[in-house]
Amino acid sequence: MSEDQKLLAVLRQSADAEIVDAIETLIRDAPDHDLNRINALAFAEKRGLDEDRVIAAFLHAARIGLFEMSWNVLCPGCGGVLEAGMSLKSVNQSEYCCSLCAAGYEPTLDEMVEVTFTVSPRVRKIAAHDPDSLPMNEYMRQIFWGSGIDLPEDFERLIEEIVLDAVELPAGERAILSLQLPAEFVIVFEPVTHAAQFIDVKGEPTRERQSLSLVLNESHPQNQTLAMRPGPLRISLENHTNRRVLPSVWVAGNELHHMLKQRRSFLTAKRLLTNQTFRDLYRTDTLDIDQRLKITSLTFLFTDLKGSTELYERVGDLVAYDLVREHFRVLQDIVASETGAVVKTIGDAVMATFPTPDHGISAALRMREAMRNLNEQRGQEDLLLKIGIHEGPCLAVTLNDRQDYFGQTVNIASRVQGLAMSRSIFATDSVVEHPEASQIIETQGLRPTLQKTALRGLNDEYLVYEIP
Template structure:
């Protein structure tokens, strides 16, 4: 048995067989680019397999050394990769700048950081393992652009429609291009160094040759727009780096707009942090000590067993311990199935996160019923959960040696849980205002009852809704 066969056999021990079969077929038969920067959500959609099953299998494959995981900071506008990181620990800038779009973005995990997977060389060697050997078109496909952009198979033909010229320029070399530049905006851009020069071509056409020189090096410097007239241009490209560069002269035209609008859903960092398999594997090694990364929207669910102390008194330590453990097992199973993850437990309480409010509400409804069923099954009707849900912005941090969350959203969610009576779910206004959450409540015939309350440490009263 080869090493690859041994690794896939090991992967089958911990992962979904249908997903493992799919990955094995891809490793055997897929073109190289399909095994680079793999988009877990796109894979799941194409194969008709549940997304979380695909994500979990890929995470397990990373653990076995079969695939490598990359955290790509990507430009929301052009979908270019601004920074490729083997760990979230190195996503450490407050802002990232896209030279191609001349725009800066605050670092958030919701829409700026995607997670992709690439086959390891020990399983199969692919062209992207040696990016200097890729053609210019394939470099753009496999290295520059993120998995968020839906590129056609014949990328070279499409690039012909949006560029005047693309040059493969070795280290220390110089190239001279003779171009006829049209009116409009042109962008001289290199995807290797991310060096850029914007050209504003306007005015009356000229027959006189214009001259421009662009130097590529590893130092990023601000550049001013260069104004030219339509007509002949002698463009000198000077590579002063120790590696090749791939400058292209892009034309800002409708074809480029159409190309950049071709998008796919991606596995965001926020989504992955709320995945139970990811938390189980990377609980203590996700963020550096002192690192803080902003999340614009995350939903928190806090739950607590009502009167658990009296339960121990009434049924005895051994029986109560078994009941509480079973309660934790059921909660984790339900939370994971609704694309959430348990962050931590505190006594009999649980803190969990979800990417969206509707998933948290769906989990809470199921958790409430599961506790009723468990109580009836074990003849202890007192197994009742108090739950609170709130959605908002927060910081992903490391606390007490594990990945956690910090901020007012977390504080409010915890305090809202304290308002819950037996078997009730208390949610905030931001939760019930979510369209998917409202639809879920209507489908289940649940009508939240509103009230205004004061929460400890919160200056103004808060609108909360009780789901009985």
């Protein structure tokens, strides 16, 4: 049995058979570039598969060595990969700069860090395993741009229209490009070192040759925009790095801008951190102890059992323990099915996260109904669940050797849960007024009641809804 067949057999023990069949077909039949930095969401959409089950399958596949997982910092402007690493620990800079966009960005896990999957070289060797062997077009497609750029089928033809000239320059070598500058904005761009030189070409055409010298090194400083006239240009290039570089001259016109606007959904680090399968598989190896990574919007849900102490006294330790365990199992299943993850349990309480408020609201309503069903089965009101939800910015951190979250949003969510009585769901205005969450509540025929209230330990008053 071949290596890939062995690993696929292992994968079938933990992932959906239909998805494993699709992965097997991909590994066997797909062209090389489709096996590099796979976009799990695009994979699911193209084949009509469930996104969360596809994500779970790829996570299990990466864990057993079928794929390699990559965490890539993206430029929000052009979609280029500014940094790539094998784990989230590689995202360790306070700012990432994109020379192509001439802008710097504080990294956030919402839309600036993607997670992709590349087939392992021991399963199938592809060209991207040796990026320095890729021609410029394929380097741009497979290495420079992230999986959120929806590149056209005629990508190579489009590049030929955009690129005026290009050269492959080995380490330590020099080269000269001679070309005619059009009366357009032009960029001399090198994707390996991320170097760029802007040239604003305008004015009367000239027959006199203009000259430009560029030294390519690892620091790739942002150069000031040069003003030149349409006409002949001689570019002297020197490669001071220890690897091959791919300098080229681009016309920054409508074709380039249109191509960069073609986007598609991709698997963000935020979504993966709120995925239960990921937390189960990678619980101790996500962030370094001193990392603090920003998430601009995450939904937190806290639950607690009302009267759990009385429950132990009333039914005895053994029965109460089994009841509480069953309650935890039900809640975790609901959280996972709503694309969320249980961060931790504290006593009889649960802290969970969701990528968006609508999933948090849906989970809360399902939790309440599930507890009602458990109570009906027992014929007693033993499990009375209090639920609080809030959404906002936070920091992803490591606390007590596990991936956790820190910030005022977490504090508020916990305090909102403290307002709830039995069977109550309390949620802040940012949750209830979220369009998709509001639609879920309306579909259920519920009428939330708004109140302005103080939260324990917090100075400000907050707008909180009680969902009956």
